Amino acid sequence: MDNHRTDGLKFSGLRQGMRARVVSVCAHCPDVRRLVEMGLTEGTEFRVVKVAPLGDPVEIEVRGYRLCLRKGEVAGIEIEQVEAAR
Amino acid sequence: MSHCHPATVEESSETALVGLVGNPNAGKTTVFNSLTGSFQKVGNYPGVTVEKVTGAADIGGHKVALIDVPGLYSLEAASEDERVALDVIEGRVRDMRSPDLLVYVMDASNLERNLYLFTHLAEARYPLVVALTMTDMLESEGARVDTRRMSDMLGVDVVPIVGHRGRGVRQLREAIDRNLKSPKRAERDFGFPVALEKRVEELCEQLALAGLDYPTSEVRQALLGGRSDVIRRVEEMPRLREAFEAAKADLETEGPLRPGLEAGTRYDWAAMVQKAVVRRTRPPKRLSPTDRLDWILTHRVFGLAVFLAIMYLVFQSIYTFALPVMDAVQWTFGRLSDLVSPALAGSPVIQSAVVDGLIAGLSAMMIFLPQILILFFFITLLEGTGYLARAAFLMDRLLGWCGLNGRAFIPLLSSFACAIPGVMAARVIPDPKSRLATILIAPLMSCSARLPIYLLLIGAFVEPQFGAAWAGFALFAMHLLGLLVAIPIVFVLNRGLIRGKSLPFVLELPPFQWPKWRDVWRTMFLRGKVFVKIAGTIIVAMSILIWALLYFPRPAGETAIYESQYATLPAEAREKVTQENFVQRRQIENSYLGRFGKTIEPVFRPAGFDWRLSTAILAAFPAREVVVPSLGIIFSLGGDVDQHSGDLRQALSEATWPDGRPLVTPWTAVGLMVFFALCCQCMGTLATVRRETNSWKWPLFMFAYMTALAYLAAVGINQLGRLVG
Numbered sequence: 001m002d003n004h005r006t007d008g009l010k011f012s013g014l015r016q017g018m019r020a021r022v023v024s025v026c027a028h029c030p031d032v033r034r035l036v037e038m039g040l041t042e043g044t045e046f047r048v049v050k051v052a053p054l055g056d057p058v059e060i061e062v063r064g065y066r067l068c069l070r071k072g073e074v075a076g077i078e079i080e081q082v083e084a085a086r
Numbered sequence: 087m088s089h090c091h092p093a094t095v096e097e098s099s100e101t102a103l104v105g106l107v108g109n110p111n112a113g114k115t116t117v118f119n120s121l122t123g124s125f126q127k128v129g130n131y132p133g134v135t136v137e138k139v140t141g142a143a144d145i146g147g148h149k150v151a152l153i154d155v156p157g158l159y160s161l162e163a164a165s166e167d168e169r170v171a172l173d174v175i176e177g178r179v180r181d182m183r184s185p186d187l188l189v190y191v192m193d194a195s196n197l198e199r200n201l202y203l204f205t206h207l208a209e210a211r212y213p214l215v216v217a218l219t220m221t222d223m224l225e226s227e228g229a230r231v232d233t234r235r236m237s238d239m240l241g242v243d244v245v246p247i248v249g250h251r252g253r254g255v256r257q258l259r260e261a262i263d264r265n266l267k268s269p270k271r272a273e274r275d276f277g278f279p280v281a282l283e284k285r286v287e288e289l290c291e292q293l294a295l296a297g298l299d300y301p302t303s304e305v306r307q308a309l310l311g312g313r314s315d316v317i318r319r320v321e322e323m324p325r326l327r328e329a330f331e332a333a334k335a336d337l338e339t340e341g342p343l344r345p346g347l348e349a350g351t352r353y354d355w356a357a358m359v360q361k362a363v364v365r366r367t368r369p370p371k372r373l374s375p376t377d378r379l380d381w382i383l384t385h386r387v388f389g390l391a392v393f394l395a396i397m398y399l400v401f402q403s404i405y406t407f408a409l410p411v412m413d414a415v416q417w418t419f420g421r422l423s424d425l426v427s428p429a430l431a432g433s434p435v436i437q438s439a440v441v442d443g444l445i446a447g448l449s450a451m452m453i454f455l456p457q458i459l460i461l462f463f464f465i466t467l468l469e470g471t472g473y474l475a476r477a478a479f480l481m482d483r484l485l486g487w488c489g490l491n492g493r494a495f496i497p498l499l500s501s502f503a504c505a506i507p508g509v510m511a512a513r514v515i516p517d518p519k520s521r522l523a524t525i526l527i528a529p530l531m532s533c534s535a536r537l538p539i540y541l542l543l544i545g546a547f548v549e550p551q552f553g554a555a556w557a558g559f560a561l562f563a564m565h566l567l568g569l570l571v572a573i574p575i576v577f578v579l580n581r582g583l584i585r586g587k588s589l590p591f592v593l594e595l596p597p598f599q600w601p602k603w604r605d606v607w608r609t610m611f612l613r614g615k616v617f618v619k620i621a622g623t624i625i626v627a628m629s630i631l632i633w634a635l636l637y638f639p640r641p642a643g644e645t646a647i648y649e650s651q652y653a654t655l656p657a658e659a660r661e662k663v664t665q666e667n668f669v670q671r672r673q674i675e676n677s678y679l680g681r682f683g684k685t686i687e688p689v690f691r692p693a694g695f696d697w698r699l700s701t702a703i704l705a706a707f708p709a710r711e712v713v714v715p716s717l718g719i720i721f722s723l724g725g726d727v728d729q730h731s732g733d734l735r736q737a738l739s740e741a742t743w744p745d746g747r748p749l750v751t752p753w754t755a756v757g758l759m760v761f762f763a764l765c766c767q768c769m770g771t772l773a774t775v776r777r778e779t780n781s782w783k784w785p786l787f788m789f790a791y792m793t794a795l796a797y798l799a800a801v802g803i804n805q806l807g808r809l810v811g
């Protein structure tokens with residue numbers, strides 16, 4: 001779990017249908033705590049279900065439920081893309 | 087709250103207190119209603135309940151106090167509603183001890199996240215029983231929960247329940263009874279490293295000796311290097327700080343300490359339990375019904391169009407469906423005054439008080455009961471299916487531009503029913519700045535109490551000219567207006583008046599549900615009851631008051647004076663108005679309210695309102711429901727219609743200025759509607775804002791800005807009308 005490389009994927013780069021994984025979470029960012037509590041812990045995979053009509057927020061499926069986030073507000077979370085297993 | 091050292095369960099001879107806690111939208115209120123037989127509001131979006139509610143339940147032959155609270159994602163409150171829930175759980179509410187037992191309401195279709203909070207409650211050693219909801223939903227997706235296995239893994243009783251169907255309610259009662267007598271010990275080993283746990287326990291003991299009572303989770307968080315209050319306190323105490331540093335150094339020999347371990351371990355445990363207890367009976371479908379609906383409802387292009395179309399349909403149907411019913415109510419009241427009037431002919435004063443006061447006021451109000459019911463039908467439908475959360479998702483960006491949080495959209499949409507619950511629902515917005523802005527604009531949303539005045543004016547001035555389709559559209563436009571006006575206002579508020587930082591937007595989208603028809607009918611019924619109750623109390627009282635102020639004083643000989651005045655009028659003036667009407671009008675103008683109205687008329691003159699409209703507007707400041715009954719009385723007594731047809735629409739469209747110009751032109755009608763759309767005429771809302779913001783400043787500000795806005799808009803529209811012609 002510790003030797004993940006980030007491939008520089010940002011939340012702003014998320015597209016509908018993409019899968020991604022949380023690589024690391026900023027421990028001291030106050031805004032991130034709630035997201036972690038809602039299940040975006042390190043190593044968690046999620047799927048982008050939808051990007052809202054005006055480009056923000058995004059709806060993701062994480063741990064079996066749907067969550068909306070604003071792309072700009074999750075700066076404390078680093079993610080990487082997960083190749084879709086075929 | 088239970089801490090490192092085990093708390094003693096308070097033994098009490100009084101009724102036991104049982105708290106219903108869980109994640110937002112897990113079904114707590116549904117369980118509460120099924121156990122207590124109450125009708126608290128439920129809805130398929132997080133944040134329906136924002137205040138604690140108690141009720142009595144019969145458990146094992148004893149009365150038990152049950153308390154329903156807002157939902158929680160963790161034991162760390164981010165918003166006001168969560169604070170309410172935590173205060174109850176942790177026993178910080180005045181005159182209320184902490185609950186003797188918590189029923190942890192857990193959504194079976196969302197187990198992982200629901201188990202996360204369970205780990206916190208279990209670790210804090212609350213006595214727990216699990217009520218497992220939504221098992222029916224899970225079954226329809228082709229899965230079920232092995233509750234026995236789950237009970238073994240969690241260490242507590244797990245009772246599946248479908249509250250609104252009454253399934254599992256008896257079993258839950260029994261479980262509560264059993265656990266009140268002898269609570270079970272919930273699982274507390276979630277797989278944290280043993281070395282870490284040992285250190286946590288030691289530090290906890292040392293903290294306790296120093297008089298600092300911290301939960302183990304908090305101490306663990308601090309040890310792992312996360313954000314915690316403990317660190318700050320420990321800094322002040324050299325001995326404790328040393329112990330902390332030593333523990334940290336010791337743990338670091340086995341590898342770096344990661345703050346993410348705290349939540350990560352809990353979620354790993356939750357995922358493990360979920361995997362172990364959920365059995366699939368058939369493979370999941372590629373697209374769930376929710377996915378299919380969401381495809382169109384939150385579509386990039388169609389989503390917003392669908393939203394507007396839904397709103398349009400709502401208001402169009404309110405307008406169309408209700409017409410026949412309205413006519414029937416109208417007819418009934420007309421017959422009633424025909425019946426009563428002759429019987430009271432012996433005493434003109436009482437006759438007038440009953441016919442022109444009571445019946446005119448009540449009928450003007452009751453005629454709108456059908457529309458109010460239809461409006462609530464649709465609102466309950468939108469709330470019950472889960473569409474509200476989608477609307478918030480769609481609107482977040484728009485709201486974001488003016489500095490609001492997407493979560494604000496749900497309170498705003500609720501305000502279309504009534505601003506008071508809307509203002510309270512703003513509690514779910516974690517960010518205080520956004521919350522305040524939402525509170526300040528919520529009353530701009532067109533609440534159900536404005537419906538009568540719109541329908542009255544649209545019925546009198548739009549429909550006769552443009553037809554029913556445009557009438558429906560006008561109603562829709564009036565409701566859109568508040569939303570459109572609110573946007574620039576929030577923008578300004580956020581720039582200048584409200585200071586503070588913004589917090590992120592996080593919103594869960596629950597799966598769609600069929601509306602629970604029983605809830606829908608019940609809400610309509612309760613709402614109808616409230617409406618009739620207001621009509622039966624406030625409106626009756628106001629009607630009599632307004633009638634009296636309009637009728638008196640009637641000095642003897644007054645009529646004779648007016649009759650001789652009439653005789654001196656030029657012939658062409660006499661052609662326009664009958665003697666009876668002339669006398670009546672002079673009498674009204676000379677009444678207490680008439681004289682008062684004349685004094686204030688100049689204020690509203692620029693908006694094109696005469697003293698009668700102005701008086702009705704002023705009478706409506708405490709509660710806008712009063713306006714239509716007031717108009718009903720004013721125009722029944724002082725209308726220009728010969729017979730008391732009781733039809734206010736007709737009376738308004740035939741009313742004139744003294745010089746014979748029509749009083750209400752289409753422009754004035756629009757001005758009047760806009761005035762009511764924007765004006766702050768509700769004491770209840772102001773009182774709620776005062777309570778929610780804890781200051782007089784904001785309700786006063788709200789009153790001032792809304793009233794000014796309403797006045798300026800009405801004047802602007804009237805002047806524009808005069809320019810255009």
Ligand SMILES: Nc1nc2c(ncn2[C@@H]2O[C@H](COP(=O)(O)OP(=O)(O)OP(=O)(O)O)[C@@H](O)[C@H]2O)c(=O)[nH]1
Nearest residue numbers: 110111112113114115116128129133134135157220
């Ligand atoms: N199918 C199904 N729906 C349920 C069940 N329990 C509750 N619901 C529905 O789930 C939604 C949420 O229920 P509520 O009782 O309002 O949930 P809550 O936990 O009080 O929600 P908040 O007050 O917002 O925290 C509503 O639409 C309910 O009708 C259940 O067992 N099965």
Ligand SMILES: [Mg+2]
Nearest residue numbers: 114115134135
């Ligand atoms: Mg609730």
